[in-house]
Amino acid sequence: xxxxxxxxxxxxxxxxxxxxxxxxxxxxxxxxxxxxxxxxxxxxxxxxxxxxxxxxxxxxxxxxxxxxxxxxxxxxxxxxxxxxxxxxxxxxxxxxxxxxxxxxxxxxxxxxxxxxxxxxxxxxxxxxxxxxxxxxxxxxxxxxxxxxxxxxxxxxxxxxxxxxxxxxxxxxxxxxxxxxxxxxxxxxxxxxxxxxxxxxxxxxxxxxxxxxxxxxxxxxxxxxxxxxxxxxxxxxxxxxxxxxxxxxxxxxxxxxxxxxxxxxxxxxxxxxxxxxxxxxxxxxxxxxxxxxxxxxxxxxxxxxxxxxxxxxxxxxxxxxxxxxxxxxxxxxxxxxxxxxxxxxxxxxxxxxxxxx
Amino acid sequence: xxxxxxxxxxxxxxxxxxxxxxxxxxxxxxxxxxxxxxxxxxxxxxxxxxxxxxxxxxxxxxxxxxxxxxxxxxxxxxxxxxxxxxxxxxxxxxxxxxxxxxxxxxxxxxxxxxxxxxxxxxxxxxxxxxxxxxxxxxxxxxxxxxxxxxxxxxxxxxxxxxxxxx
Numbered sequence: 092x093x094x095x096x097x098x099x100x101x102x103x104x105x106x107x108x109x110x111x112x113x114x115x116x117x118x119x120x121x122x123x124x125x126x127x128x129x130x131x132x133x134x135x136x137x138x139x140x141x142x143x144x145x146x147x148x149x150x151x152x153x154x155x156x157x158x159x160x161x162x163x164x165x166x167x168x169x170x171x172x173x174x175x176x177x178x179x180x181x182x183x184x185x186x187x188x189x190x191x192x193x194x195x196x197x198x199x200x201x202x203x204x205x206x207x208x209x210x211x212x213x214x215x216x217x218x219x220x221x222x223x224x225x226x227x228x229x230x231x232x233x234x235x236x237x238x239x240x241x242x243x244x245x246x247x248x249x250x251x252x253x254x255x256x257x258x259x260x261x262x263x264x265x266x267x268x269x270x271x272x273x274x275x276x277x278x279x280x281x282x283x284x285x286x287x288x289x290x291x292x293x294x295x296x297x298x299x300x301x302x303x304x305x306x307x308x309x310x311x312x313x314x315x316x317x318x319x320x321x322x323x324x325x326x327x328x329x330x331x332x333x334x335x336x337x338x339x340x341x342x343x344x345x346x347x348x349x350x351x352x353x354x355x356x357x358x359x360x361x362x363x364x365x366x367x368x369x370x371x372x373x374x375x376x377x378x379x380x381x382x383x384x385x386x387x388x389x390x391x392x393x394x395x396x397x398x399x400x401x402x403x404x405x406x407x408x409x410x411x412x413x414x415x416x417x418x419x420x421x422x423x424x425x426x427x428x429x430x431x432x433x434x435x436x437x438x439x440x441x442x443x444x445x446x447x
Numbered sequence: 448x449x450x451x452x453x454x455x456x457x458x459x460x461x462x463x464x465x466x467x468x469x470x471x472x473x474x475x476x477x478x479x480x481x482x483x484x485x486x487x488x489x490x491x492x493x494x495x496x497x498x499x500x501x502x503x504x505x506x507x508x509x510x511x512x513x514x515x516x517x518x519x520x521x522x523x524x525x526x527x528x529x530x531x532x533x534x535x536x537x538x539x540x541x542x543x544x545x546x547x548x549x550x551x552x553x554x555x556x557x558x559x560x561x562x563x564x565x566x567x568x569x570x571x572x573x574x575x576x577x578x579x580x581x582x583x584x585x586x587x588x589x590x591x592x593x594x595x596x597x598x599x600x601x602x603x604x605x606x607x608x609x610x611x612x613x
Contacts, residue, residue: 112591130591159595162588178592213592231592260588276586303586321586347564377564377587412528412562414587435561 097447098404100381103429104147104441108135113433115163115417121170123423124150125431127439128161134175134185135439136201142425147441153201155183163216167240168223173201176214182207182228184244204244209236209251216261220269225249227271229259235273235283237291250291254281263307272316274304280318280328282336297328299338308354310386311370315398319349325374327386331395339397342384344405347377347414355420356427357385366390369398371444373430375415381406381432383444404444410434454538457507460516462500490559492523495530498558499551503606505543511609517547522570530555530563535570544574548584549593550606 111130118125125137125147138150155161159178166173175183183206188199210230217228226238226246235252257276264271271283271291280297302321309316316328316336327340357371369386383404409415413435421429433439500513512518515537522533532551536544548567555565568581583589593599 160591178595213588215588231589258589276582302582 096402096404098383098444099447100383100404100406100409100430101443101445102440103145103443104139106135106137106147106149106439106441107437108149108152109133109437109439111437112435113416113437113439114160116419116431116433116439117164117166117173118419118421118423118431119166119170120168120422121166124170125439125441126164126166126173127431127433128164128175129433129437130160131437132157132159132161132177134161134164134173137439139441145426145429145441151201153185156203157181157183159213162214165217165219165226167219168221172223172244174217174219174226176217176228178213180208180210180212180214180230180232182210182214182217182226184246186244205246207238207246209248210234215259218262218264218271220264220271221266225264225269225271227262227264227273229262229273231258233257233259233275235259235262235271235281237271237283237285249285252281252283252291252293254283254293254296255279260304261306263309266309266311266313268313272307272309274307274318276303278302278304278320280304280307280316284334294334295336297336297338299326299341300324303348305349305376306351308352308372310354311356315354315369315386317352317354317372317374319352319374319376321348323347323349323376325349325352325372327397327400329395329397337395339395340400342374342382342400344382344402345374345376345378345380349374349376350415351375351417351419353419353430355422355430364389366399371403371420373418373420373444375409375418375432377414379408379410379413379415379434381409381415381418381430381442383430406442409440409442410436410438451542453506453541453543457504457510457515457537459510459514462511462513489527490525490563492525493520495523495525495532495555495559496520499532499554499610501612502547502550502554502610503608505546505550505602505606506541508605512547512551518551528562528564529566530559531566531568533568533570535573539573539575541574544569544576544580545583546599546602546606548580549590549599550603552584552590553594553603554607554610 109129113129134153136150139145139147157177163176173185211232213231229235237250238246255275261274300320306319325342328336329339352374366387366389372384386398388398415434524531567584
């Protein structure tokens with residue numbers, strides 16, 4: 092434990108229940124719900140009470156019907172819909188049975204409203220675009236699919252992007268613009284745009300990682316992208332011009348594969364030094380360690396200068412001896428200091444990043 | 448599975464006594480007191496080797512990985528919470544290498560305490576696709592997906608049937 096760091100990672104909740112490795116965790120952006128998925132093919136959803144001492148209880152456990160591991164989950168921006176990505180190559184779309192006219196759930200079970208088929212092998216990640224218009228998915232079949240969400244849980248495939256030469260591990264949408272990023276076993280990251288007259292296309296490839304890129308996280312201001320890799324580093328990529336991104340920082344604070352990275356708002360606004368806060372980045376992986384960084388940028392920062400980064404908290408053995416597979420900041424207002432993790436122990440944990 | 452023969456005439460070596468069992472008998476200790484028993488001796492390279500030496504070779508099922516010199520005790524490195532196993536494919540173009548590596552990984556996953564992080568690699572210079580084989584064997588997502596493939600698991604179980612014999 093580093094005693095000289097200004098923040099601590101404090102345990103808030105320990106949520107066991109999965110019978111096998113838990114792969115991914117996702118906070119509902121609109122409602123007090125937290126979802127986890129596992130090799131046991133189930134999704135567990137927890138509800139929590141308001142801060143300052145949120146209490147987590149199991150809301151429901153969904154058996155899903157996927158025939159293999161549920162590898163990834165994603166909530167739509169409205170919080171009404173959950174997407175599941177499974178090793179059975181399918182994507183499940185889930186909503187609560189009883190919704191009122193505004194789409195607000197008034198009760199009932201979570202049911203599978205549609206299944207998106209198309210990938211040939213294991214589906215590894217799903218992500219909703221910031222407006223909820225698009226859903227992206229990726230697979231070991233080396234492709235990234237962009238689906239358009241239409242009324243009545245109908246989805247149309249708008250493009251199949253075959254840019255990577257190996258498995259695609261992760262997809263992530265820019266927080267405001269319709270820019271999609273994908274990370275791969277081929278060690279690269281690709282960024283895509285929709286050409287109004289043509290199809291989706293890859294406009295740049297980011298290389299530099301020495302091994303598989305497992306996870307991506309955009310900065311809340313959209314000017315940076317973080318990537319986590321099997322090369323044990325986290326890289327920070329900066330937007331130099333509209334379509335040009337450059338690696339400006341390599342963070343080496345992990346001893347094994349970095350499986351997951353998440354970028355939250357942290358403490359927004361001006362910092363003590365007058366710089367603009369870029370939020371807090373948290374990473375975790377095979378070494379069981381959680382690292383939290385604060386990023387800031389001085390107003391006179393030039394384009395190619397890296398942001399100022401500071402490791403502000405660290406926790407060893409977050410899930411005992413087990414790998415930690417996923418980490419996520421709570422996106423809801425008032426809960427920005429909460430992070431959730433899941434690990435090979437099948438446990439979901441919630442943490443608060445608090446000043447010492 | 449692939450019916451192609453990669454090494455029709457492998458060299459077979461004489462095998463030795465199981466090291467750890469010999470020692471265990473002398474000390475009247477069970478070799479299998481591995482889980483969370485802090486009083487037991489730390490696990491060493493010989494014990495790890497004992498766990499994997501009798502796995503059958505997927506190409507020559509009647510022979511063990513030890514007999515074909517694919518695995519050996521000096522190729523196992525143990526530190527407190529980490530195990531590195533190097534193995535040597537019998538020929539540099541061996542198409543069974545990922546399957547051999549996977550069988551070693553599964554055997555260790557099933558028998559060792561979870562605190563061990565396990566890395567499995569082919570001996571440097573021993574395989575023409577060394578990097579690709581190593582990368583696949585150490586990608587936990589690929590390993591997890593492979594273990595949900597019934598056809599592959601059947602082959603693995605056949606190789607692992609003999610693993611507990613000594």
